[in-house]
Amino acid sequence: MDLFLETQNLTKTFGGVAAIFNLSFATRKGSVYSVIGPNGAGKTTLFNLLTGIYKPTSGAIRFAGSSIVGQPPHKISRLGISRTFQTPQIFLNMTVLENTLVGCHSHGTSGFFSAAISSPQSRREAARLKEQAMENLRFCGLDHLAQRDSDALPYGELKRLEVARALSTKPKLLLMDEPAAGLNDSETSKMGELIQGIQKLGISVMLVEHNMALVMAVSDELLVLNYGEYLAEGTPEQIQKNQKVIDAYLGMGDENDDLFD
Ligand SMILES: Nc1ncnc2c1ncn2[C@@H]1O[C@H](COP(=O)(O)OP(=O)(O)OP(=O)(O)O)[C@@H](O)[C@H]1O
Ligand SMILES: [Mg+2]
Incomplete structure (x- = not known):
C-alpha cells in the first residue's frame, strides 16, 4: 500500500509546553491507522494539526x-x-438530514439552501x-431518522450522525476522534462495523479511541503517543507485546486498563 499521510518532526507547543513533540509517522492508503495514548497525550492536537485548525510550531505534514x-x-x-469531533459538532436545532447537508456544501457548485430557490440547474x-x-x-x-430533530437523537445515533456529516465531503481520509466514547456495548460494536464499512468503501481511516477492544479489532496499524511523543508503532499484535507500551500503560487509570484484556 502507498504512503498516504506522513508527518516529519511535527511539533506543536502551547506557551512553551509541547503537546506534540518531534513526531514522525506515516499511514498507508486504505488502512485503518489508530492513534492511542493516555488523556492529554496530544491525540486531538494531532488531528487539529492535520486538519489545519492549528499550525505546527515546526515540522512537515504531507498528504x-x-x-x-x-x-x-x-x-x-x-x-x-474530513473528521469527526470528540464532542459531536451537530447543530441541535436542525434535522438529521440538514446536519448531513452541511457537510455537502464544499462539493456543490451552488450552495444547497440558496439552490432551493433559484434556477432549475441549481434545483x-x-x-x-x-x-x-x-x-x-x-x-x-x-x-429512517432523516426528518427528526437532531436534539431528539440518542447519543449513539448522534455519534453516527457525526460520521454521516463527515462523509458528506467525500473524504479520502477520515479522522475519527473517539467515535465510541460514551457508547454502550451494542452501540460500540455498531460503530466498529461502521468503521470497517468505511474502509471497505476505499476511505482510509485514522482513529483515536480509548476503547482498546475496538481499536485492536479494527486497526491495521497503531501509533502510541506518550506525552506528545512517539512511543511505538506496529500491528495490534506487536503493540500488545511491546515492552515500552506495556511499561507506559501500567499504573494508568481504569480508562486505559483494557489494553491487554
Ligand atoms: N488550545 C490549547 N491551548 C493550550 N493547551 C492546549 C491546547 N490544546 C491542547 N492543549 C494541551 O495539549 C495537551 C494535549 O491535549 P489533547 O487534547 O491533544 O490530548 P488528547 O490526547 O486528545 O486527550 P484526551 O484523550 O483526553 O482527549 C494537553 O496538555 C492540553 O492541555
Ligand atoms: Mg482528545
Whole structure:
C-alpha cells in the first residue's frame, strides 16, 4: 500500500509546553491507522494539526504526496481529509438530514439552501446533494431518522450522525476522534462495523479511541503517543507485546486498563 499521510518532526507547543513533540509517522492508503495514548497525550492536537485548525510550531505534514502545512481547514477538507469531533459538532436545532447537508456544501457548485430557490440547474444540484446525504445516512443506519430533530437523537445515533456529516465531503481520509466514547456495548460494536464499512468503501481511516477492544479489532496499524511523543508503532499484535507500551500503560487509570484484556 502507498504512503498516504506522513508527518516529519511535527511539533506543536502551547506557551512553551509541547503537546506534540518531534513526531514522525506515516499511514498507508486504505488502512485503518489508530492513534492511542493516555488523556492529554496530544491525540486531538494531532488531528487539529492535520486538519489545519492549528499550525505546527515546526515540522512537515504531507498528504497524498503534497505538503499541507499552512493550508486553511476548508482547503484541507477539499483535498480529501474530513473528521469527526470528540464532542459531536451537530447543530441541535436542525434535522438529521440538514446536519448531513452541511457537510455537502464544499462539493456543490451552488450552495444547497440558496439552490432551493433559484434556477432549475441549481434545483437539480440540490436534489443530487440531498440524495447523497440520504445515502450517507443510510450507510450510517440513520435514514429512517432523516426528518427528526437532531436534539431528539440518542447519543449513539448522534455519534453516527457525526460520521454521516463527515462523509458528506467525500473524504479520502477520515479522522475519527473517539467515535465510541460514551457508547454502550451494542452501540460500540455498531460503530466498529461502521468503521470497517468505511474502509471497505476505499476511505482510509485514522482513529483515536480509548476503547482498546475496538481499536485492536479494527486497526491495521497503531501509533502510541506518550506525552506528545512517539512511543511505538506496529500491528495490534506487536503493540500488545511491546515492552515500552506495556511499561507506559501500567499504573494508568481504569480508562486505559483494557489494553491487554
Ligand atoms: N488550545 C490549547 N491551548 C493550550 N493547551 C492546549 C491546547 N490544546 C491542547 N492543549 C494541551 O495539549 C495537551 C494535549 O491535549 P489533547 O487534547 O491533544 O490530548 P488528547 O490526547 O486528545 O486527550 P484526551 O484523550 O483526553 O482527549 C494537553 O496538555 C492540553 O492541555
Ligand atoms: Mg482528545
